[in-house]
Amino acid sequence: MPKLTNLGIIEHNPWQIAAKDRTFGDELLTGDYWLIHAEQYALNADRLNNVTSVGLWLDTDDNVELYRDAIEQSTVVAVYFPVFSDGRSFSNARLLRERLRFQGELLAIGAFMQDQLFYLRRCGIDSFLIDDADSAKIESMKISLADFSEVYQSSCDQPLPLFRRRAN
Amino acid sequence: MYVYDEYDHKIIGERVAQFRRQTERYLAGEIPDEQFLPIRLQNGLYIQRLAPMLRIAVPYGMLNSRQLRKLAHITRHYDKGYCHVTTRQNIQLNWPQLAEVPDILAELASVEMHAVQTSGNCIRNVTTDQFAGVAPDEIIDPRPYCEIIRQWSTFHPEFAFLPRKFKIAVAGTTADRAAIHFHDIGLQLLVNDAGETGFRVLVGGGLGRTPVIGSVIREFLPEKDILTYLEAILRIYNLHGRRDNKFKARIKILVKAMGAETFAAKVEEEWSHLRDGAAQLTEAEILKNKRFFTEPDYNRGLDDTNEMAHINRFRADNPEFANWLGHNTHAHKIPGYRAVTLSLKLTGVAPGDLTDTQLETIADLADTYAFGEIRTTHNQNVVLADVPVATLYELWQALKTAGFATPNVGTLTDIICCPGGDFCSLANAKSIPIAEAIQREFDDLDYLYDLGPIELNISGCMNACGHHHIGHIGILGVDKKGQEFYQVQLGGSSGYNAALGKVLGPAFGSDDMPRVIRTIIDVFVSVREPDEAFLDVFNRIGIEPFKETVYAKAH
Numbered sequence A: 001m002p003k004l005t006n007l008g009i010i011e012h013n014p015w016q017i018a019a020k021d022r023t024f025g026d027e028l029l030t031g032d033y034w035l036i037h038a039e040q041y042a043l044n045a046d047r048l049n050n051v052t053s054v055g056l057w058l059d060t061d062d063n064v065e066l067y068r069d070a071i072e073q074s075t076v077v078a079v080y081f082p083v084f085s086d087g088r089s090f091s092n093a094r095l096l097r098e099r100l101r102f103q104g105e106l107l108a109i110g111a112f113m114q115d116q117l118f119y120l121r122r123c124g125i126d127s128f129l130i131d132d133a134d135s136a137k138i139e140s141m142k143i144s145l146a147d148f149s150e151v152y153q154s155s156c157d158q159p160l161p162l163f164r165r166r167a168n
Numbered sequence B: 001m002y003v004y005d006e007y008d009h010k011i012i013g014e015r016v017a018q019f020r021r022q023t024e025r026y027l028a029g030e031i032p033d034e035q036f037l038p039i040r041l042q043n044g045l046y047i048q049r050l051a052p053m054l055r056i057a058v059p060y061g062m063l064n065s066r067q068l069r070k071l072a073h074i075t076r077h078y079d080k081g082y083c084h085v086t087t088r089q090n091i092q093l094n095w096p097q098l099a100e101v102p103d104i105l106a107e108l109a110s111v112e113m114h115a116v117q118t119s120g121n122c123i124r125n126v127t128t129d130q131f132a133g134v135a136p137d138e139i140i141d142p143r144p145y146c147e148i149i150r151q152w153s154t155f156h157p158e159f160a161f162l163p164r165k166f167k168i169a170v171a172g173t174t175a176d177r178a179a180i181h182f183h184d185i186g187l188q189l190l191v192n193d194a195g196e197t198g199f200r201v202l203v204g205g206g207l208g209r210t211p212v213i214g215s216v217i218r219e220f221l222p223e224k225d226i227l228t229y230l231e232a233i234l235r236i237y238n239l240h241g242r243r244d245n246k247f248k249a250r251i252k253i254l255v256k257a258m259g260a261e262t263f264a265a266k267v268e269e270e271w272s273h274l275r276d277g278a279a280q281l282t283e284a285e286i287l288k289n290k291r292f293f294t295e296p297d298y299n300r301g302l303d304d305t306n307e308m309a310h311i312n313r314f315r316a317d318n319p320e321f322a323n324w325l326g327h328n329t330h331a332h333k334i335p336g337y338r339a340v341t342l343s344l345k346l347t348g349v350a351p352g353d354l355t356d357t358q359l360e361t362i363a364d365l366a367d368t369y370a371f372g373e374i375r376t377t378h379n380q381n382v383v384l385a386d387v388p389v390a391t392l393y394e395l396w397q398a399l400k401t402a403g404f405a406t407p408n409v410g411t412l413t414d415i416i417c418c419p420g421g422d423f424c425s426l427a428n429a430k431s432i433p434i435a436e437a438i439q440r441e442f443d444d445l446d447y448l449y450d451l452g453p454i455e456l457n458i459s460g461c462m463n464a465c466g467h468h469h470i471g472h473i474g475i476l477g478v479d480k481k482g483q484e485f486y487q488v489q490l491g492g493s494s495g496y497n498a499a500l501g502k503v504l505g506p507a508f509g510s511d512d513m514p515r516v517i518r519t520i521i522d523v524f525v526s527v528r529e530p531d532e533a534f535l536d537v538f539n540r541i542g543i544e545p546f547k548e549t550v551y552a553k554a555h
Helices: A037-043 A064-073 A086-097 A112-124 A132-145 B006-027 B033-041 B065-078 B098-110 B145-155 B222-239 B251-258 B260-274 B283-292 B304-317 B319-328 B356-371 B387-404 B433-443 B445-451 B511-525 B534-541 B544-554
Strands: A001-006 A036-037 A053-059 A078-081 A105-110 A127-129 B045-047 B054-058 B062-064 B083-084 B091-093 B170-171 B187-193 B197-205 B214-222 B337-342 B353-355 B372-374 B381-388 B456-459 B473-480 B485-492
Touching: A001 A064, A001 A132, A036 A037, A037 A053, A037 A064, A037 B304, A064 B260, A078 B045, A078 B062, A086 A105, A086 A112, A086 B170, A086 B356, A105 B511, A112 A132, A132 B214, B006 B098, B006 B544, B033 B045, B054 B098, B065 B083, B065 B098, B065 B214, B065 B356, B065 B372, B083 B319, B091 B222, B091 B456, B145 B170, B145 B222, B145 B283, B145 B544, B187 B222, B197 B222, B197 B260, B214 B222, B214 B260, B214 B485, B222 B251, B222 B283, B304 B319, B304 B387, B319 B337, B319 B387, B319 B445, B337 B387, B356 B381, B381 B387, B433 B511, B445 B485, B445 B511, B473 B511, B511 B534, B511 B544
Parallel strands: A036 A053, A053 A078, A078 A105, A105 A127, B170 B187, B456 B473
Antiparallel strands: A001 A127, B045 B054, B054 B091, B062 B372, B083 B091, B083 B353, B187 B197, B197 B214, B337 B381, B372 B381, B473 B485
């Protein structure tokens, strides 16, 4: 599952994504890279302090505030798309960046589609985990990442709305 | 009118290039149908019964003559030579080819038009009153605010995959000709006691399957806070709107489920984090947008009575002109001017349709008589907003020749009608033939005028694009065992005293409809006091007398 960054660079993807209901114990400390659901991360928070090989993922209906402490501790957070039409993770991504001030790596995982990449980037996503089935489209995805060079409203990538930037 | 700067041109140009590439990828089999669906919807493209349909945005209903001429060219070159004005002030083409849509969008962009977000689960066209800027009862011109909101909502990255579509309307008068009580967000412009401009904010109104009147969640929001406040509302909706059931996914369902007060509190809480951010409007930005909507070069110092005197001499000899003057022209805040409605409700023509030559004729008339500007209305007509009174007779003659002078504006036959079963794959029944049959039934103008103002709205299905819930008389097409039937409602209203129509009773066959409407009108006429309006009579006597008489005659 390749990892595409928001600057259009393909990076090695070390992450395995754990199912929501999978429980963990000491296997989290073997150095294997895991993204585990926020609930699980919270339960294991103590042992995961400074463990950079384990990150957390948030489901589309998760309330980011509920996992504030876990998010603060983790260096990597992923937001999940069960289907591309479920746009809740766009809001969660922005809340992670702008409300919780998450400064680690923010990933998009799941069924988002190529033509959402630009918006996801705007909402604070750093990297996208691409389905193997779609890996042939990665060059095309790089183009989609740069669909627009200018934007009207403020977001994570551009804190000033256009009306504050354009000449009068 | 708003004029694009280099930024607007660039952004829209990039959108056209994006959709061109997306269309190429789709036609090459690289995008599955279900993924192309939201992409094409957010570029206005529906796949419909007979052909793709392209919904072109007309931001808050404003067009200029150059744009009309381009639309004429587009209908000729890419379509079957006509287009349709919708109940949200947009314009639809019924016959474009998918592969040519990027070219159409490029042509639209050349005259500062687009089809951005006119469909899909995103923020749609912001609509307002067709008399914005000229109405004598206007408190504040809503158009600058519509433009500000339009830009904020365009390609908003967080709100392109909402639970469902999202519609915003702004009213600058208390008469509310923008139906703000029936939108997802309705904004009422007002000035508070301290002289500050702001908005009363309503949320959760809507028509369709579950019609609801919107709830006030904030009595006064200072104008500078509008964007941050809207962002808070949309975020609450995006996160908490239902996604399990398409028919329960609008914000009206969420507001009802939470209760308006709880919803308002949630919005306030979210907004508390946003209100002092960079998205807060500056005075400079508000002023800048107001400057795009300044008054045209009016001839000041005209005396209204004098100007009317010039044309009044034509009234006596010409009852048709007198009728037209009385029904199709409207008061204007500047003495010596009138707003003129071009009726697109000629019997035998689908309500709201315009041919390419008609578009060009309107463009020419706008240039000659109305500073080159036109508005679309949510009752599917078109308005020339700034016509000198002294030119009205001349204009009327030109309109008559062009077929726009049917003097029925505001009357029973000024029908709002969706495209219906003739065009739309969602429809349960045809709507256009019903409109025509009713217009033919009521072809006596004097009688029509005596009836006074009546709003008759027809929808071909529960999606209510014809706004049947808020017609004084509403007609809803239903499918009963594969046959087309029509349910009648009475007493709806979209004005300040917003109300939803009440169902009369069991549905009728299409052949019965003229008789049914005739009977309803007969009841009204038999009990009305002199000059009493239909809606007032209904509110006075209730539905029973209508029900009894209509269904008694059926047996």
